[in-house]
Amino acid sequence: MVSQVVADEKPPQQLLSKKAGCNSHGQDSSYFMGWQEYEKNPFDPVSNPSGIIQMGLAENQLSFDMVEAWLEKNPDALGLRREDGASVFRELALFQDYHGLPAFKNALARFMSEQRGYKVAFDPSNIVLTAGATSANEALMFCLADHGDAFLIPTPYYPGFDRDLKWRTGAEIVPVHCTSANGFRVTRAALDDAYRRAQKRRLRVKGVLITNPSNPLGTTAPRADLEMIVEFVAARGIHLVSDEIYSGTAFGEPGFVSVLEVMAERGAAAADVSDRVHVVYSLSKDLGLPGFRVGAIYSSNAAVVSAATKMSSFGLISSQTQYLLAAMLGDKDFTRSYVAENKRRIKERHDQLVDGLREIGISCLESNAGLFCWVDMSHLMRSRSFAGEMELWKKVVFEVGLNISPGSSCHCREPGWFRVCFANMSAKTLDVAMQRLRSFVESTTNGAAALRRAAVPARSISCPIAIKWALRLTPSSGDRKAER
Amino acid sequence: MGGKLLPAALGAGSPHLSQVATSAAHGEDSPYFAGWKAYDENPYDAVTNPDGVIQMGLAENQVSFELIEGYLREHPEAAGWGGGAGSFRDNALFLDCHGLKSFRKAMASFMEKIRDGKARFDPDRIVLTAGATAANELLTFILANPGDALLIPTPYYPGFDRDLTWRTGVNIVPVHCDSANGFEVTVAALQEAYDEAAAAGMRVCGVLITNPSNPLGTTVKRTVLEDILDFVVCKNIHLISDEIYSGSVFAAPDLVSVAELVESRARHGGDDVANRVHIVYSLSKDLGLPGFRVGLVYSYNDAVVTTARRMSSFTLVSSQTQKTLAAMLSDEAFADAYIRTNREHLRARHDHIVAGLARAGVSCLRGNAGLFVWMDMRRLLGDGDGDATVAGELRLWDKMLHDVKLNISPGSSCHCSEPGWFRVCFANMSSATLDLALARISRFTDGWNCCS
Numbered sequence: 006m007v008s009q010v011v012a013d014e015k016p017p018q019q020l021l022s023k024k025a026g027c028n029s030h031g032q033d034s035s036y037f038m039g040w041q042e043y044e045k046n047p048f049d050p051v052s053n054p055s056g057i058i059q060m061g062l063a064e065n066q067l068s069f070d071m072v073e074a075w076l077e078k079n080p081d082a083l084g085l086r087r088e089d090g091a092s093v094f095r096e097l098a099l100f101q102d103y104h105g106l107p108a109f110k111n112a113l114a115r116f117m118s119e120q121r122g123y124k125v126a127f128d129p130s131n132i133v134l135t136a137g138a139t140s141a142n143e144a145l146m147f148c149l150a151d152h153g154d155a156f157l158i159p160t161p162y163y164p165g166f167d168r169d170l171k172w173r174t175g176a177e178i179v180p181v182h183c184t185s186a187n188g189f190r191v192t193r194a195a196l197d198d199a200y201r202r203a204q205k206r207r208l209r210v211k212g213v214l215i216t217n218p219s220n221p222l223g224t225t226a227p228r229a230d231l232e233m234i235v236e237f238v239a240a241r242g243i244h245l246v247s248d249e250i251y252s253g254t255a256f257g258e259p260g261f262v263s264v265l266e267v268m269a270e271r272g273a274a275a276a277d278v279s280d281r282v283h284v285v286y287s288l289s290k291d292l293g294l295p296g297f298r299v300g301a302i303y304s305s306n307a308a309v310v311s312a313a314t315k316m317s318s319f320g321l322i323s324s325q326t327q328y329l330l331a332a333m334l335g336d337k338d339f340t341r342s343y344v345a346e347n348k349r350r351i352k353e354r355h356d357q358l359v360d361g362l363r364e365i366g367i368s369c370l371e372s373n374a375g376l377f378c379w380v381d382m383s384h385l386m387r388s389r390s391f392a393g394e395m396e397l398w399k400k401v402v403f404e405v406g407l408n409i410s411p412g413s414s415c416h417c418r419e420p421g422w423f424r425v426c427f428a429n430m431s432a433k434t435l436d437v438a439m440q441r442l443r444s445f446v447e448s449t450t451n452g453a454a455a456l457r458r459a460a461v462p463a464r465s466i467s468c469p470i471a472i473k474w475a476l477r478l479t480p481s482s483g484d485r486k487a488e489r
Numbered sequence: 490m491g492g493k494l495l496p497a498a499l500g501a502g503s504p505h506l507s508q509v510a511t512s513a514a515h516g517e518d519s520p521y522f523a524g525w526k527a528y529d530e531n532p533y534d535a536v537t538n539p540d541g542v543i544q545m546g547l548a549e550n551q552v553s554f555e556l557i558e559g560y561l562r563e564h565p566e567a568a569g570w571g572g573g574a575g576s577f578r579d580n581a582l583f584l585d586c587h588g589l590k591s592f593r594k595a596m597a598s599f600m601e602k603i604r605d606g607k608a609r610f611d612p613d614r615i616v617l618t619a620g621a622t623a624a625n626e627l628l629t630f631i632l633a634n635p636g637d638a639l640l641i642p643t644p645y646y647p648g649f650d651r652d653l654t655w656r657t658g659v660n661i662v663p664v665h666c667d668s669a670n671g672f673e674v675t676v677a678a679l680q681e682a683y684d685e686a687a688a689a690g691m692r693v694c695g696v697l698i699t700n701p702s703n704p705l706g707t708t709v710k711r712t713v714l715e716d717i718l719d720f721v722v723c724k725n726i727h728l729i730s731d732e733i734y735s736g737s738v739f740a741a742p743d744l745v746s747v748a749e750l751v752e753s754r755a756r757h758g759g760d761d762v763a764n765r766v767h768i769v770y771s772l773s774k775d776l777g778l779p780g781f782r783v784g785l786v787y788s789y790n791d792a793v794v795t796t797a798r799r800m801s802s803f804t805l806v807s808s809q810t811q812k813t814l815a816a817m818l819s820d821e822a823f824a825d826a827y828i829r830t831n832r833e834h835l836r837a838r839h840d841h842i843v844a845g846l847a848r849a850g851v852s853c854l855r856g857n858a859g860l861f862v863w864m865d866m867r868r869l870l871g872d873g874d875g876d877a878t879v880a881g882e883l884r885l886w887d888k889m890l891h892d893v894k895l896n897i898s899p900g901s902s903c904h905c906s907e908p909g910w911f912r913v914c915f916a917n918m919s920s921a922t923l924d925l926a927l928a929r930i931s932r933f934t935d936g937w938n939c940c941s
Contacts, residue, residue: 089792100780296808312510323807324780
């Protein structure tokens, strides 16, 4: 029996649910604190040149001009008119079918297939549309996990998962520890270890969730790793969720391989696990449209599609937006040229950051995707510990004026790593960031030493990268391409 | 009672899915949805399928589109991003749980106009969600723990069974209302529901009312609202007021929103009320834009606003849509004209259906709001007193669906405790189609009168 006396004594503002009062939303973490500091004092090249530069936001701001050009050529899509000029306003205004606008799902299916080199075919009826990947990931958790069940997630992972996957679902995350010893790749041993730890905590493991390409690592998962992970979930009889929202940002070798490609290659053997592999997608990163709230779940499990479709009632995509994007993604000429040019620009900006960091003696995990680099600043910490990492992070945010994300907020096991975003600012601003960082590095003993080492030509100069930085001892914006 | 889960073995899915996924609490096996299916299989069309089922179970507002279409035609910039370089970029990038400030201001202003200025709304207390469906679920997650109870006066919107209980694990305990007093909520009924919840070991977290009511089509009387407020204060629980039909009040008495009462009680020194009152709104009914997914939570409780804002990450409104509607709703002349004209259209349509039903010998609860009437078909239940049962009602409903070819919503799907009442929508079809529906009802009741 509920004690009414106790209940009656509390004022209503304390009578919120446990969910409202708990911290699972994770918004007190450093990930969000850095954002708050930035918002108080945001960098602007003209009005606030000494403000904080936002390098903690994984946004793609490099390719808007291409989308804007398309919009200008396609006013009907915006004006909610068909090609023949007839208005579709009424139909769209009334369209709240959770199965989604057929034209949009068809276009999205084709676009997703194009991103995988047409090696995988997507059936539109297996797509569930949601208001962003945030909503898709949560809906999948609601479908696959009961309260208290666990999902295994390789570290480091996107800080938002703590909120998105656990807050309202009551699900648990058990980290799969990855380290720099092998470039943070997932190993079978790490998966088995995580599974055992979950069992020790008496948690029922319902699946594994990977992000491929990885946030925050910026790497695509090697085919062999994907095969190993599929083997693991097959053997354990659990689910695999593959968050592929960065699939369109893979700009370098070995290229993006989707788990669905691995499944397709498994052929008949895939039957044992095909109804337990689910993909999450979104247009927020690849197309730079986070505000439009476009996400999707792809699954060949009819029960999952059915349940998730009903759940999408709580987060449908505006029909106005579905109509616009059906036209945009249905334009194959546009998507082909957009995807290619977008990748080229991402690579260019990525290289600018990596080169700039190398010149000041800071190395990154070698990466071929994403809108960020995974940067090793451990030599700049005063102590090799998470306390040291926090101390360094605060200096970088408050003294250097760069909001970067500390690895601990991504649950990284090793202190000293930071995620640094590069695609949400101009090339000039990135230059400013590098100059600020250089000054800071020079002011620290270890940093200055590393910087000096970086300025000495490497023994082997057959590598073109070595020649590049040897010729350019100081950053120069003159020979950079025009800012995008 | 909603929220009961079927054992996983009876669920439609594989054993690998969650209880939530395999439960029937999504509610889609109810007659409310079965009627939709029958309509989908044989939908009326004036030209291609004149004998098909007429959809009268969908509470949509299609009577005022020309006003919105007119606005968008005259202001094409509202739908586009002509406003200078970078404006598309800014909008496409705009990912903020706070929502576009201009849009929140426009919504606050629109809500004030709907209430004829009798209450003020602070844009910073507005949390945007993708529809009222999301807003109601969100509030339930924030105000209630799994296993808690929400008291809801019957008859109520069938979708609540899913929206409020499916993923939240919260239970609905009905507050029974009946025709003896026009289905008004009484304190006795509230207390009875409260006691029932307590007896079942459930902590009551609050009362949820819909004002104007769906399916009754009536606004809640001021005295009843005051009673409900007194009740939640006394029990120290919350009040959620779903006011998504507030712009659809077309006849006296005027809408009395709980917002008005919160303000008047605050003026008289009562500080125990505001923190427990939360309002849900949406543009799906008043503006006829369910496809655009615009809903909101308005709370006088700071902690609820903060938490709701964070939780809205799962259900944000497209920034493209926020921008278009901000432009339209900030246009005061448009907003005033729309509210006035929409009310006129709804009144005309309502009066037409009520008159038509009266001629057919069918009476309705006296309504002044909404997109539907609450129709009294009790005398058509079987051969007399013996058939005043839910089974009898469903038999009548089945006849209406398959013989008369009208999809109307049986009161039992709205948890009405009195069999024989049906919700009939009138704003989601043309005038001509409405006349045809009335003719069909007339023929049916004539046949009934002949044979009874």
